[in-house]
Amino acid sequence: EPEVTQTPSHQVTQMGQEVILRCVPISNHLYFYWYRQILGQKVEFLVSFYNNEISEKSEIFDDQFSVERPDGSNFTLKIRSTKLEDSAMYFCASSGSGVSDEQFFGPGTRLTVL
Amino acid sequence: KNEVEQSPQNLTAQEGEFITINCSYSVGISALHWLQQHPGGGIVSLFMLSSGKKKHGRLIATINIQEKHSSLHITASHPRDSAVYICAGPNFGNEKLTFGTGTRLTIIP
Numbered sequence: 001e002p003e004v005t006q007t008p009s010h011q012v013t014q015m016g017q018e019v020i021l022r023c024v025p026i027s028n029h030l031y032f033y034w035y036r037q038i039l040g041q042k043v044e045f046l047v048s049f050y051n052n053e054i055s056e057k058s059e060i061f062d063d064q065f066s067v068e069r070p071d072g073s074n075f076t077l078k079i080r081s082t083k084l085e086d087s088a089m090y091f092c093a094s095s096g097s098g099v100s101d102e103q104f105f106g107p108g109t110r111l112t113v114l
Numbered sequence: 115k116n117e118v119e120q121s122p123q124n125l126t127a128q129e130g131e132f133i134t135i136n137c138s139y140s141v142g143i144s145a146l147h148w149l150q151q152h153p154g155g156g157i158v159s160l161f162m163l164s165s166g167k168k169k170h171g172r173l174i175a176t177i178n179i180q181e182k183h184s185s186l187h188i189t190a191s192h193p194r195d196s197a198v199y200i201c202a203g204p205n206f207g208n209e210k211l212t213f214g215t216g217t218r219l220t221i222i223p
Contacts, residue, residue, distance in 0.1 A: 033209075033211075042200075042213050042216060044213065045210050045213075050209070055208075056209040056210045058210065098209060099144070099145070100144040100145040100162070100164065101145075101162065102147075103211075105149075105158065105159065107156050108155055108157075
């Protein structure tokens with residue numbers, strides 16, 4: 001069964017460093033998402049991506065964040081200069097036809113900023 | 115902005131009991147998602163529904179669009195159902211999902 005994959009599963013970085021979180025969505029899906037879950041808190045929407053551009057972004061998704069689909073398979077989230085408060089689990093998801101369609105989630109990347 | 119609230123926040127029940135988790139949202143939505151988050155953190159989509167009722171095995175989800183309310187039911191609950199159950203809904207016209215805080219379900223053998 002097709003699945004969304006994410007790498008790495010755990011990333012430890014120093015404050016101020018850049019990190020890139022990688023996702024491989026399901027191959028025939030068109031909509032891609034990044035979510036964040038700080039430990040003990042609810043899942044929060046970061047950004048949605050469709051047709052090679054951002055379709056929605058939250059107030060969390062400031063200039064430190066960017067997303068890219070550099071080739072036909074990968075979908076990346078870059079944090080330019082990490083802060084302590086960026087420590088969280090980051091989930092990638094994809095769907096075939098948008099937010100009114102079932103979303104398939106990756107296993108998540110746990111980011112720890114020291 | 116869509117506000118999504120769930121109740122209860124925590125639920126402990128004996129194996130075999132019928133479980134109900136509730137979700138209310140504040141604005142009209144195109145579809146509501148029910149998700150399951152395992153103890154290890156992974157998230158699985160259970161249902162996406164825009165009207166009526168859906169059933170998958172022992173899980174049933176219902177939605178009342180007029181009342182802006184959805185319920186997730188588990189029949190014949192089992193310890194392996196222990197997880198956090200999350201509902202999430204978008205606003206009409208955009209791709210942003212708003213998540214509830216989740217209901218932590220523990221089923222005791």
